[in-house]
Amino acid sequence: MICRNKLLNNMFFILLIFIVSCSKKDPSKVTITWAVGKDATGAQNKLVDAFLAQNRNINVRVIEMPGSASSQRDSYVTYLAAKDPFIDVYSIDIIWPAEFAASGWILELDKLFSAKEQDKFLPGPIEGCKYKGKIYAVPWFTDAGMLYYRKDLLEKAKLAPPETWTELIKQAGMCQRKYKINGFVFQAQQYEGLVCNFLEYLWSYGGEVLDSNNKPQLNTPPAKQALKTLYDIIHTYKITPEGVLTYQEEESRQVFTSGQAAFLRNWPYAWALGQDETVSKVTGLIGIAPLPGKTKGQGASCLGGWNLAISRFSKHPKEAWKFVEFMTSPEVQMIYAVKGGRLPTRKSIYQDKDILDFAPHYRDFYKVFVNARPRPRTPLYSQISDILQIELHKALTNQQSIDDALENSNRKINTLLKISQQSFEK
Amino acid sequence: MFNFRKYSFWFCFPSLLIIAGIALYPVLHSFLLSFFKFNLHENVIRFNGLGNYKDLLIDTRTREAFYHTFLFTISSVSIELVLGLLLALFLQRKFIGRGLTRAFSLVPWAVPTVVAALLWRWIFNDRFGLLNELLFRFEFIDTPVAFLSSSWLARLSVIIAEVWKTTPFIALLLLAGLEMIPQELYESGKIDGANAWQRFSNITLPLLKPVILISLLFRTMDALRIFDTVYVLTGGGPGNATETLSLYTYKTMFSHLQIGLGSTLAVLTFLTVTFVSAIYLLILKRSAN
Numbered sequence: 244m245i246c247r248n249k250l251l252n253n254m255f256f257i258l259l260i261f262i263v264s265c266s267k268k269d270p271s272k273v274t275i276t277w278a279v280g281k282d283a284t285g286a287q288n289k290l291v292d293a294f295l296a297q298n299r300n301i302n303v304r305v306i307e308m309p310g311s312a313s314s315q316r317d318s319y320v321t322y323l324a325a326k327d328p329f330i331d332v333y334s335i336d337i338i339w340p341a342e343f344a345a346s347g348w349i350l351e352l353d354k355l356f357s358a359k360e361q362d363k364f365l366p367g368p369i370e371g372c373k374y375k376g377k378i379y380a381v382p383w384f385t386d387a388g389m390l391y392y393r394k395d396l397l398e399k400a401k402l403a404p405p406e407t408w409t410e411l412i413k414q415a416g417m418c419q420r421k422y423k424i425n426g427f428v429f430q431a432q433q434y435e436g437l438v439c440n441f442l443e444y445l446w447s448y449g450g451e452v453l454d455s456n457n458k459p460q461l462n463t464p465p466a467k468q469a470l471k472t473l474y475d476i477i478h479t480y481k482i483t484p485e486g487v488l489t490y491q492e493e494e495s496r497q498v499f500t501s502g503q504a505a506f507l508r509n510w511p512y513a514w515a516l517g518q519d520e521t522v523s524k525v526t527g528l529i530g531i532a533p534l535p536g537k538t539k540g541q542g543a544s545c546l547g548g549w550n551l552a553i554s555r556f557s558k559h560p561k562e563a564w565k566f567v568e569f570m571t572s573p574e575v576q577m578i579y580a581v582k583g584g585r586l587p588t589r590k591s592i593y594q595d596k597d598i599l600d601f602a603p604h605y606r607d608f609y610k611v612f613v614n615a616r617p618r619p620r621t622p623l624y625s626q627i628s629d630i631l632q633i634e635l636h637k638a639l640t641n642q643q644s645i646d647d648a649l650e651n652s653n654r655k656i657n658t659l660l661k662i663s664q665q666s667f668e669k
Numbered sequence: 670m671f672n673f674r675k676y677s678f679w680f681c682f683p684s685l686l687i688i689a690g691i692a693l694y695p696v697l698h699s700f701l702l703s704f705f706k707f708n709l710h711e712n713v714i715r716f717n718g719l720g721n722y723k724d725l726l727i728d729t730r731t732r733e734a735f736y737h738t739f740l741f742t743i744s745s746v747s748i749e750l751v752l753g754l755l756l757a758l759f760l761q762r763k764f765i766g767r768g769l770t771r772a773f774s775l776v777p778w779a780v781p782t783v784v785a786a787l788l789w790r791w792i793f794n795d796r797f798g799l800l801n802e803l804l805f806r807f808e809f810i811d812t813p814v815a816f817l818s819s820s821w822l823a824r825l826s827v828i829i830a831e832v833w834k835t836t837p838f839i840a841l842l843l844l845a846g847l848e849m850i851p852q853e854l855y856e857s858g859k860i861d862g863a864n865a866w867q868r869f870s871n872i873t874l875p876l877l878k879p880v881i882l883i884s885l886l887f888r889t890m891d892a893l894r895i896f897d898t899v900y901v902l903t904g905g906g907p908g909n910a911t912e913t914l915s916l917y918t919y920k921t922m923f924s925h926l927q928i929g930l931g932s933t934l935a936v937l938t939f940l941t942v943t944f945v946s947a948i949y950l951l952i953l954k955r956s957a958n
Contacts, residue, residue, distance in 0.1 A: 317923050324709045345888075346710040387946055433816075433906025486795030486815035487906060498796055622710060625924045637908030 265348070273562050274302040275331040280549070282312045286583030292393065293578075294569050301562050310389050312336050313483065322346040323554070325523035327399060331557040332566055335380060337371040337548050337617055338624050344374040345622035349552040351377045355367040356562050361425065367546045371617030377553055381571045382588035384579065386547030388443055389608070391499060391507040391517065396422065404532040406539045408447070408472050415482040418505035426482030428495040429508035431473075433636040436491055438609040438628045439545040440508065441635055442618060444469035446543035447536040452619045452627065452656075459656040461649045468537070469637060470645050477639060488640055510547060511586055511608060533614060544615040586612070623663055630655045696939065699932045707929035714929075721933035731934070734910065734917045738825065741899075741913065742892040744829075745831040747886060750881070752832065753839030754801030762841065771844075778837040786901035793817055806844045817858045820910035822905050826875040827911055830898050835891070839884045847873070879957055886949040893942050924952075 279287060291303050308315045316339065318630065323343070335343060343349045345527055356378055361369050368382030390411075392404050396418050405411035415426025430436035445451070450465030450662035478481050484490075484498060492509060500516060507513065516522055516528045530538040536542035551567045553560055569575060576587040581601060586608060592598055593609040619627060630652055638648035706717040760771050762915045777785065792799045793816040804810045817823045850873065858868045896915040900906065905912035905920075915938060922931030 313924065320709060320923075320926060324712060342710065346712075433908065434904045484796055485813050487791075487820060488818035489795070494796075503796065550756060566806075619869055625926075629920060629924065631795075633905075633909045637905050640820070640907040640910075642908045642910070645823060649725065 275557050275562050276304045277332040278306045278330045279334040280308050284583045328556040331447050331563040333550050335552050340372050340379045341374045341620040342622040344379040349379050364588050365612050369617040380550035383549050383551050384585035385588045386510050387544040388535050389611040390532045392530045393505050395528045405509050405535050408535050411535045412480050425484045425504040427506040428498045428504045431488045433632050438631050444473050447541050459653045461653040463491050535612045546615040546617045556583050699935050702932035703936045705929045721930050737825035738913045738935045745828050746888050748832050749836045749839050752836045756840035757843035784899040785834050786898045842884040846877045850876045882953050900940045
């Protein structure tokens with residue numbers, strides 16, 4: 244009996260050693276995990292391979308997240324609220340840094356990401372990654388609202404692309420009458436895109452959602468002018484399709500690329516589709532310009548784009564930073580732009596000769612990106628956006644007046660901020 | 670002797686445990702959370718008594734969500750019942766290609782709701798939509814209509830999409846019920862001189878009543894939780910005119926991360942569904958007696 248027990252014991256030990264040795268192949272190697280949205284181009288994996296080749300002691304596990312930003316946030320929040328150390332590097336949307344930082348979910352990076360280094364990036368994305376003066380993420384690739392126009396139609400009429408909303412309304416109205424197409428398309432369904440569109444009007448009139456003291460500023464004259472302009476474009480000048488109030492990005496893009504509209508407000512992704520003959524009837528006829536303003540040069544774009552942040556619960560923050568540094572380096576951004584079609588966040592790349600030969604339209608993109616602004620940086624952004632979506636859409640669909648919409652938004656945002664103040668000011 | 674009584678409980682115990690774990694526990698936990706202020710950002714739970722309930726019941730948004738949910742449920746379920754019954758009666762008749770027709774009529778139900786809703790989103794589109802094209806061709810309209818941009822048209826659109834999607838489900842249940850009615854009853858009815866309408870109202874309807882009630886119960890419970898169709902079609906718009914309870918719950922819970930308040934909304938939905946189901950079950954029990 245004793246003999247058999249001993250044998251069992253030994254076998255047990257051997258098994259244990261075997262298991263342990265299996266799980267720890269190489270004790271000097273550290274594995275970090277990167278959560279990132281689906282990438283159809285496959286460029287992401289190539290970048291990871293390049294990182295692995297340079298860093299033999301680090302292993303990277305890529306966790307692919309759902310394509311839609313909101314479901315991505317759902318899963319991130321699940322990990323982070325549970326203080327799960329599994330994911331080290333998160334790719335986050337430009338509207339999340341404030342929320343994630345205020346909740347204590349991501350690391351502050353000021354010591355690693357110096358002000359001097361920050362200066363090399365586009366100002367908008369950097370501002371978007373900051374919360375209360377400290378930086379929490381590194382801009383990875385960017386996105387911003389821009390004006391697409393029909394070069395052929397404007398050239399025939401000997402017009403330069405519009406620089407003010409008044410000019411846009413005039414030119415769009417002219418094209419609509421002359422060519423029996425729609426003047427201007429954009430996104431005005433009740434969803435996040437409506438807020439992006441509205442902010443561009445608001446900023447161009449010098450308005451803001453929150454002032455520096457975190458007080459809502461929507462019952463002010465600039466906000467009224469902004470919403471009035473947006474309302475008039477739809478209902479007074481009628482230069483939009485009837486359905487613009489139900490459009491998201493793709494619906495508006497299709498109206499434009501099928502040749503049925505003279506102007507389109509959309510994100511950079513529409514450029515490539517506009518040049519693709521299988522989906523576009525206006526290849527080669529599209530121009531890009533910064534969005535119009537109240538007066539010349541006052542236009543502002545709403546910023547999108549993704550950033551890399553390090554989890555507060557990561558067990559390997561050093562290695563994670565190495566990875567973030569690599570992924571946002573000039574060389575990698577350049578490769579990602581060419582192979583993955585993602586727009587760089589470093590200013591220098593837009594001056595690079597090779598890149599401009601490859602994509603001459605980057606020159607126009609840059610003009611848009613330098614004036615792009617992040618959406619309000621507050622941990623309560625999703626709630627503020629929800630209020631705006633509902634109230635603005637009610638005004639645009641004639642369910643309440645412009646004044647009421649702005650008055651209601653202001654009051655509701657004010658109440659929300661008051662209720663939530665204590666929780667974030669701890 | 671082996672005592673079955675004594676052991677039967679223990680044999681069922683593992684499955685009871687699993688059911689309790691996946692069905693009972695989340696419900697009870699939601700009930701518990703509904704009395705707390707709990708926001709995932711702060712990760713601190715504070716007892717709030719009936720505060721969440723009070724906040725929600727004085728909030729017009731909740732009332733509107735209730736109103737939209739009931740509007741969609743009542744109108745879509747009653748239209749589905751009428752259409753489903755007609756479809757079932759038609760599919761019961763003997764004609765060439767009946768099997769194929771039966772199979773095809775189930776297609777809408779087999780399509781995932783999100784896909785169906787996306788399909789309808791394009792059908793209702795003002796520029797590229799099928800519906801506008803048809804109305805235009807038959808000269809009902811001369812300018813395109815944006816169906817999802819005015820409150821009542823948007824609500825109607827949601828109802829149409831729901832009816833299209835789930836009528837086959839009701840038809841299927843009713844067809845099974847129809848097949849169970851003995852043919853002899855119709856034959857003797859004919860001999861007694863009853864016309865088609867009399868046979869329908871005196872034989873078919875009374876005998877189909879339990880099946881009708883059960884399919885109504887299923888569909889009502891389902892319709893009260895309507896989410897995907899609205900989420901894809903309108904996102905709750907225009908101006909929140911189609912936001913339902915479950916959509917509001919989703920936004921509160923997952924977008925605003927207010928778990929306590931979201932749980933309260935979920936509990937309110939749960940209570941509503943339970944209450945409505947209880948009424949159905951009561952009627953069912955009466956009719957069985």
